[in-house]
Amino acid sequence: MADPKTYRPKTGEIPTRPGVYKFRDAHRRVIYVGKAKNLRSRLTSYFADPAGLHQRTRTMVMTAAGVEWTVVGSEIEALQLEYTWIKEFDPRFNVRFKDDKSYPYLAVTLGDEVPRAQVMRGKKKKGTKYFGPYTQIWAIRETVDLMLRVFPIRTCSNGVFKRAQQSGRPCLLGYIDKCAAPCVGRISVEDHHRMAENFADFMSGNTGRFLRDLEDKMKAASAALDFEQAAKLRDDLSSLNKALSKSAVVLPDTTDADIFAVADDELEASVQVFHVRGGRIRGQRGWVVEKTDDVDRSELVEQLLQQVYGDAEPSSVPREVLVPDLPTNLEQIAPWLAGRRGSHVDVRVPRRGDKRSLMDTVKQNAEHGLVLHKTRRAGDLTSRSQALQEIQEALDLPDALLRIECFDISHTGGSNVVASMVVFEDGLARKSEYRRFSIRGDAARDDTASMYDVLSRRFQRYLEAEAEALDGRESEAPAKFAYPPNLLVVDGGPPQVSAAVRALSDLGITDVQVCGLAKRLEEVWLPGEEFPVILPRASEGLYLLQRLRDEAHRFAITYHRSRRASAMTRSELEAIPGLGAARQKALLKHFGSVKKIRAASVDALAEVSGVGPKLAETIAETLAGDEE
Structure with a gap:
């Protein structure tokens, strides 16, 4: 842990203008990003008496090794730059509003030549319109099934669509009139695209014109004595009304709003949001986050809005944003949201009426989410802390285990040799930093040579990134491999450990601890030791090391299988x-x-x-x- 006095800037050097600041650790990794109306006032507060700081803030200041800042022209610019840097650097001490699960959305791929309605999770794609999130996939499929009667747009995969084009026969949905079958030309691509846009328009809440149009056509068919057509239109109208009935009417049908509520304690905050479109609840989301600074409710709301709407499409920003407390810097947040939407956005706290009642309902969900989270996570947080402490004590390590990397080699009889690197931070997998390696030539002759090659490549890149930082050539984007582990774990015994130590020694790296986990008896081997360290079978520390090793093995095997399948395919065609x-x-x-x-x-x-x-x-x- 660093002493904040060693890197504290002189007070007179810090400007008093608005700006954004970054704390970096000893390896130049950005660990916290913040903004301030007055940089001098804000930054000096971090170097006050540590006992008066929030626990997580104190840990951040002690972990950091330097602070730097950028002056901007206005507080709105500071807001935008702060969001950009948080997204780019993913600092470990910033509040990050991430779902505890990946919610399913109903997506309509309007950017495709032949749009498709489907269930989607994860990162949103440009040109696709999303509706939800839903709590259950079956709810999406049930809604789509009702809608396809009136808007029979394509729902099949690209493979099914292509096969239908080649064979000239539609799939089953085309035969039962649940698809207009653009694959075989029953409807033109242009008409199908318009139908998909109408589908999306209806799902967005613009339902009135479609219902009126169907009702008018039904009455006209009945007046013309075309009772068969009138019955079909009646059933279509019934399907749309049934789809609408699945989302409760909670507000007047002209209301488009997102309603946020927060329930928090000293360490964590639970956030819930209801998405209301056309007066109906179209989706709901929830997060639970750790507070990483001594933030009040207003600051938490500001950070929440910043992250929720930072990448949002203009159509997903509603006319009203209802919050439990007005965000700090409302005079900057409101125009920023208006810029995202393209028109005015009303950010306010509901005081009475239906909107206040709905806010109370959302708050109850947030409170329930916090209680449920604490019940589920209490044991997990305790066990992770215990595991890291056990490993540190058993291996006599000087520093806390903030980051652990594990390497594994995979091959079949010496062919298609690959390696994997997995990363755990604070005892949890950080999959965005996993890496995989292909090994060729002499390095593929045995496991120790492969291990030496992989670790040499990984830490050579670390040294290059460190040299760039020292020379002032550091890129703003975080470099791959730029952050070393506190502990390096290899899958294997003394030979693999020796190869790892030799690779680090040849590069002049002396501050990374190494150990190996042998499969047969789950022994932990340290460099130069005649006997292994034996952790108790029921210990949390051993369980964490096993999870690390198993995850590295899984990641390596997955890569190896894909390489082998690719090689077999190429060999036949070659x-x-x-x-x-x-x-x-x-x-x-x-x-x-x-x-x-x-x-x-x-x-x-x-x-x-x-x-x-x-x-x-x-x-x-x-x-x-x-x-x-």
């Missing part, structure tokens, strides 16, 4: 005379697999770009001969 890499890629893209290429006719093969009749015959003959 044996065909006159078939180069570009044509192999074209064939695989067109048919999807070697099995389907083998089953294809000569005429079908000749339709692929770059494959003529003669080459198609050669491909068919060669693959047929291989099958025999």
Whole structure:
């Protein structure tokens, strides 16, 4: 832990203007980003009596080794730059509003030539319109099934769509009128796109015109004595009303609002939001976050809005944002949201009426979420802390284990040799920093040579990043491998440990601790020791090391299998005379697999770009001969 006095800037050097600041640790990694109206006032508060700081703030200041700042022209610019840096550097001491699970959305891919309605999770894609989030996938499928009666847009995968185009026959949904079948030309691409836009428009809450249109058509058909058509329109209208009934009407039908509520204690905060569109609840989300600074409710709301709407599409920012407390710097937050939406956004605290009642309901959800989270996580947090403490004491390590890296080698009889690197921070997997390596040449002759090669490459890149920082050539983007571990774990015994120590020693690295975990008896081997360290079988420390090793093994095996499958595929096609890499890629893209290429006719093969009749015959003959 660093002494804040060693890097405290002189008070007179800090400007009094608005700006954004970054705390960095000894390895130049950004660990906290903040903004201030007055940089001097804000930064000097961090170097006051440590006993008066919030626990997490005190830990951050003690972990940091330096602080730097950037002056900006206004508080709105500071708000935007702070969000950009938090997203770019992902500082471990900033509040990060992340879902405890990945919620499913109903997505309509309006950016595609032939849009598709589907269930999606994870990162949002440009050109796709999202509705939700929903708590259950079946709720999405039930809603879509009702909507397809009126808006029969495509829901099939790209593979099914392509096969239908090639065969000229639609899938089952096309035969039962749950799809307009653009794959076989029953509807033009342009008309299908308009239908998808109407589907999205209805889901966005603009329901009135569609319901009125169906009702008018039903009455007209009935007046014309076309009772069959009138009955169909009646059923369509019933389906839409049934879909609407699944989302409760809570506010007047002109209301588009997001309602936030927060329940917190000294260490954590639970956040809930209800998304109301057209007066109906269209989705709900929840987060539980650790407080990493001594923030009050207003500051928490400001950070929440900043992260929720920072990457939001204009259409997903509502006209009203209802919050439990007005955010700090409301005079900057409101115009920033208006800029994201393209028109005015009203940020306020509801005081009475239906909106206040709904806010109370959201708050009850937030309070329940905090209680549930603490019940679930109490044991986990205790066990993680205990595990890290046990490992530190058993291996006699000088520093707390903030970061552990584990390496594993995978191969089949010495071929397709690969390695994996997994990272745990604070006892939890940090998958964004996992890495995988291909190993070739002499380095692939055995496990120790492979381990030496992989660790040499990993820490050589670390040294390069460190040299760039010392030379002032540091990039603002966080470099890969720029942050060393407190503990390096290798899968294996003394030979693998020796190879790891030799790799670090040859690079001049002396501040990284090394150990190995041998599978047979789960022994922990330290460099130069004649006997292993034996951790109790029931210890949390051993369990954490096993999880690390197993995760590294899983990651390596997954990569190895993909490499092996790719090599097998290439070997079959590479044996065909006159078939180069570009044509192999074209064939695989067109048919999807070697099995389907083998089953294809000569005429079908000749339709692929770059494959003529003669080459198609050669491909068919060669693959047929291989099958025999």
